[in-house]
Amino acid sequence: MANKSTIFGMIIVFSMIVYGCNSSASESKAKIKEKEIFNLIAPGADIYKARGLLLQKNFYVSEVVDATGRGENLTMTVDFKDAEFSDIFGYVTGIDLKPWKKGEKSHLLITSDMTGVIKQVEVR
Numbered sequence: 001m002a003n004k005s006t007i008f009g010m011i012i013v014f015s016m017i018v019y020g021c022n023s024s025a026s027e028s029k030a031k032i033k034e035k036e037i038f039n040l041i042a043p044g045a046d047i048y049k050a051r052g053l054l055l056q057k058n059f060y061v062s063e064v065v066d067a068t069g070r071g072e073n074l075t076m077t078v079d080f081k082d083a084e085f086s087d088i089f090g091y092v093t094g095i096d097l098k099p100w101k102k103g104e105k106s107h108l109l110i111t112s113d114m115t116g117v118i119k120q121v122e123v124r
Helices: 004-040 047-056 085-093
Strands: 074-079 107-112 118-123
Touching (some): 047 107
8 A cells, every 4th residue: 555645746746737737728828818919909099998998808907097107108907817826826825836937928018108099018
């Protein structure tokens, strides 16, 4: 009969395999969402209309704000990657379960002038 530490180790290895497969599927979904956002909005469009359109398509979109408070530009962010368990766990505990994915892109930063005309769409 296998001892408890061997069984526990096998459970950990199996969990990591399943976790890795699930992670790559969410990356594919994120890429699809990112492309969909770029198909919906572009520089020159109105940031308020773009926000409304993205909300209709069920994207998580922040409010349009003057983030710097200097009256130079307006910004909003759009999340295209769903938070995974490891992201939430890492945020709460401070333990990074996926150090190899550090710097992975998860949202778009949309910047416009103060009249609302989009000047830049940047992946972050």
